[in-house]
Every structure is written in C-alpha cells, then in structure tokens.
Amino acid sequence: MxxxxxxxxxxxxxxxxxxxxxxxxxxxxxxxxxxxxxxxxxxxxxxxxxxxxxxxxxxxxxxxxxxxxxxxxxxxxxxxxxxxxxxxxxxxxxxxxxxxxxxxxxxxxxxxxxxxxxxxxxxxxxxxxxxxxxxxxxxxxxxxxxxxxxxxxxxxxxxxxxxxxxxxxxxxxxxxxxxxxxxxxxxxxxxxxxxxxxxxxxxxxxxxxxxxxxxxxxxxxxTDGLTGLLNRSALIEAGARLVDACRTRGQACSVLMFDLDNFKTINDSWGHAAGDAVLSHFVDVIRSMGLTRDTLFARYGGEEFVLLLPAIEPTQAGILAERMRAAVAAEPAAFDGRTINITTSVGGAAATDANFEHLISAADVALYRAKHLGRNQVAWNQGA
CATH class of the missing domain: 1.20.1070 (Rhopdopsin 7-helix transmembrane proteins)
Structure with missing residues (x-):
C-alpha cells in the first residue's frame, strides 16, 4: 500500500x-x-x-x-x-x-x-x-x-x-x-x-x-520536609547497615545525639515560624563543619538530631562534638530581623561491636546526662 x-x-x-x-x-x-x-x-x-x-x-x-x-x-x-x-x-x-x-x-x-x-x-x-x-x-x-x-x-x-x-x-x-x-x-x-x-x-x-x-x-x-535531612525511619534503616559494615571491618562507629536547649521556650516566645528557622539554622551550622560523605545526619524527632560517624575513633568524635556545640552557641539564628541565641546539648557513644540500636540508646543516656548537668555541654557514654 x-x-x-x-x-x-x-x-x-x-x-x-x-x-x-x-x-x-x-x-x-x-x-x-x-x-x-x-x-x-x-x-x-x-x-x-x-x-x-x-x-x-x-x-x-x-x-x-x-x-x-x-x-x-x-x-x-x-x-x-x-x-x-x-x-x-x-x-x-x-x-x-x-x-x-x-x-x-x-x-x-x-x-x-x-x-x-x-x-x-x-x-x-x-x-x-x-x-x-x-x-x-x-x-x-x-x-x-x-x-x-x-x-x-x-x-x-x-x-x-x-x-x-x-x-x-x-x-x-x-x-x-x-x-x-x-x-x-x-x-x-x-x-x-x-x-x-x-x-x-x-x-x-x-x-x-x-x-x-x-x-x-x-x-x-x-526525608524530613523542613530540614531536608533523613527522617527517623530512614536513619534507622541506613544506620543499621552502616554500623553493621563498621562492625564487620572491626572499625569504631560513633553516634552523636543533639537536643536544642529550651526549644519549647523559643516556640512559646517567638512562635512556631521562629522555631522552624532555628531548626534550619542549626542544621546549616552542623553541615558547615565539613561532614564527610559517609556520615549520616538525621532529624530524630522534634528538636532532636542524630549524627552517625562511621570509622572514627571516640576521641576524634568527642573533639568534633565539642566543636559543633561551640559553633551552635557562637552563631545565633536570625528571624524577622532579630537574632535568637541557641545552644545544644550533645550525648555521644562509640563502639566497635555494638549494633545501631544499642549505640542510639547509649547516646540518649549520655544526652540526658548532659541536660541534667546544666545543658550546653557534651556528655559521653563510656560504657557503650
């Protein structure tokens, strides 16, 4: 045809x-x-x-x-x-x-x-x-x-x-x-x-x-919609794989858990929009510290964040945690033409033979201790 x-x-x-x-x-x-x-x-x-x-x-x-x-x-x-x-x-x-x-x-x-x-x-x-x-x-x-x-x-x-x-x-x-x-x-x-x-x-x-x-x-x-970080469920899934990989290679793996101090007061005094600005500012400050590509940074819930550092010695992780705490305290968040002073408490834990859930629990215990001792400081769980 x-x-x-x-x-x-x-x-x-x-x-x-x-x-x-x-x-x-x-x-x-x-x-x-x-x-x-x-x-x-x-x-x-x-x-x-x-x-x-x-x-x-x-x-x-x-x-x-x-x-x-x-x-x-x-x-x-x-x-x-x-x-x-x-x-x-x-x-x-x-x-x-x-x-x-x-x-x-x-x-x-x-x-x-x-x-x-x-x-x-x-x-x-x-x-x-x-x-x-x-x-x-x-x-x-x-x-x-x-x-x-x-x-x-x-x-x-x-x-x-x-x-x-x-x-x-x-x-x-x-x-x-x-x-x-x-x-x-x-x-x-x-x-x-x-x-x-x-x-x-x-x-x-x-x-x-x-x-x-x-x-x-x-x-x-x-992904967390506000900060663009991994959310809690994604952290648990990816963190378990990363910690298991470190344990297989016999490498230490450290977890830092952050909690913004008096965050409820910020929300009550400034409003929830200011609270969102503070959370985003905190994430920017931590990211500016030069995190490596294999690091996991996630919003664990509310004003709590988790940083998983694979293949790093506890001493180095402790130094990094103190630097991050100091950087957050030194850089106020900007909102509506004004500044909001913020601080963070940090709990850390490290191990070569523990699983991810155990590390998170150990870091949470250390975080509670940092807040109990007066906030704006780093506490380390040596027994992880």
Missing amino acids: HFDLFTLGVIGAAIGIAISVSFTLLGLVLRGLPALRIWASAFWVLTVAALAQGLNENGSLLSTVAGGGLIALANALMLMGIAIHLRYPLRWRWPMAVVGLFVANQVHVYLLPPSQTASALMFGAYSVVWDVWMVWVLLWRSPRDMRNTCSFTALIFIIDAVFYLLRSVVVLFPHLLAHTRLDELLTTWNYLFGILSSFLLSTGFTLMLAERLTLDLRRLAR
Whole structure:
C-alpha cells in the first residue's frame, strides 16, 4: 500500500495531536514537572511542522523554512526538557543558536536550492547532531537512579541517528545501493519512521516522568520536609547497615545525639515560624563543619538530631562534638530581623561491636546526662 506525503502528513498530524493533547493534560495535573510542559510544547511544534510539510511537498517557503525550522525548534525543546528533567544546567541559548543556524541554512536552501543530494545530507547532518546531543545528556548527565528510562529514551535517539546515517549513505552512493532492499526500506519508511519515533519518544518521556515521580516520592518518604535531612525511619534503616559494615571491618562507629536547649521556650516566645528557622539554622551550622560523605545526619524527632560517624575513633568524635556545640552557641539564628541565641546539648557513644540500636540508646543516656548537668555541654557514654 502506498501513501503520498500529504496522506502521511495528515496521519502524522493526527498522531501528533493525540500525543500533544495527552502531554498537555498531564501537565495540567502534574504541575510540579516543568519538563512535562516543555515536552508538550515540543510535540505541538512537531505536529504543526508535520502539517506544514505535509500540505506542501514542493520545497516551498512553508515546507522548507517554516516546516524545517519548526522541526529544529521541537528538537531544541526536547533537549531542554531532558536537561531540566535531569537537572543538568544547560542554557537555552545553545540549542536556540543551533535552531537559528538551521533556519538560516533553510532560508539559503529556499533562495538558492542545492542539489537534492546536498539538501538530504544537510538535513540528515542536523538530525544526527540533535540525536547525539540528546543521547549524550541522557547517558552521561543522568543520575544513576534514572539510568534505565534514560537509556531507553537514548536508544530511540540512537536508532533515529542510525536511520539518518543510513539515508546519507544511500544518498552518497546511489549507484551502489539503488533498487536494493535497504534503499526501498529507507524510501518507504522515511516519513513513517518519523511518526513511529514520535510515538516511541512520547513513551520514553512518559517513563522518565514516572520514574522521576517514583524517586521523588521515595525521597519524600525518607526525608524530613523542613530540614531536608533523613527522617527517623530512614536513619534507622541506613544506620543499621552502616554500623553493621563498621562492625564487620572491626572499625569504631560513633553516634552523636543533639537536643536544642529550651526549644519549647523559643516556640512559646517567638512562635512556631521562629522555631522552624532555628531548626534550619542549626542544621546549616552542623553541615558547615565539613561532614564527610559517609556520615549520616538525621532529624530524630522534634528538636532532636542524630549524627552517625562511621570509622572514627571516640576521641576524634568527642573533639568534633565539642566543636559543633561551640559553633551552635557562637552563631545565633536570625528571624524577622532579630537574632535568637541557641545552644545544644550533645550525648555521644562509640563502639566497635555494638549494633545501631544499642549505640542510639547509649547516646540518649549520655544526652540526658548532659541536660541534667546544666545543658550546653557534651556528655559521653563510656560504657557503650
């Protein structure tokens, strides 16, 4: 069955409209995903491009400049959507510069039409450039926990690049490949491949969005909303693994438990907004002490925090605890143009053969002793 370009353009536009409407409706529901709105715009632009090229197949201004320019713009939007989704800092000016270069080339093609071979090679080259750029961002700039869906989407762009490279080979060597099976397939499937690519890309982007939502929900379930630290349940899970690893290697593991002194008085005197500011300030002060990557810092509950220090001697942990206590006392929290003086009591415990629950209990006992002795000091449980 043979379809002319106009018929394929109508089919492509219909599929494009369906995909664009789907992404637009998703964007109305999932408003916290900016990449979704950008991809919806990209599919709308692709749909208009399909109409522009399908309505006229004679190399007119509409199909050559407008249609080709819109395809380039759609590629730029897809690339920026990928970068924003993966939180890769790509500036708009770079893909838009490539769009401008392509449009300028298409204007030149319209005014001074080159040979059909040169025109096909130029369009294929631009397509490969966009494909390679997007594959690079998807594979080399994606976080590890998003590699699966990014790899699937990258595979679609790789197939697209291979398709255009094969077309370029057919154009460059017409006598060798004319009337071959490859020549017939590339000619027949040229436009159908574009339609199929749009459908597969919409699937890839949808999978990426689903994976992002899943990961964000998992992080929310493990993260304290105010401070961004691990919450209590996440600390217990991760802390148990970390302490067991230290015990297996025969290394000491230390736990510091912090409690902000007189925090209820701060809430009663200044209000809960001030209390939240104090908690966030405390976290910033502790983080500024240069914690290592393997350290676990979590909000244990209310104004209590836990710092798990793996592979550190008790003496060093005690020195660090005193430095942190002094830093908190020396740096008042700012709220509503005023300062709030805060202090913290610290309980510490260390062991090489205890489990995480035992260390937490021992640090809690030491914390109680520090508060009983007058607050704003460090107490150490030597019997952990």
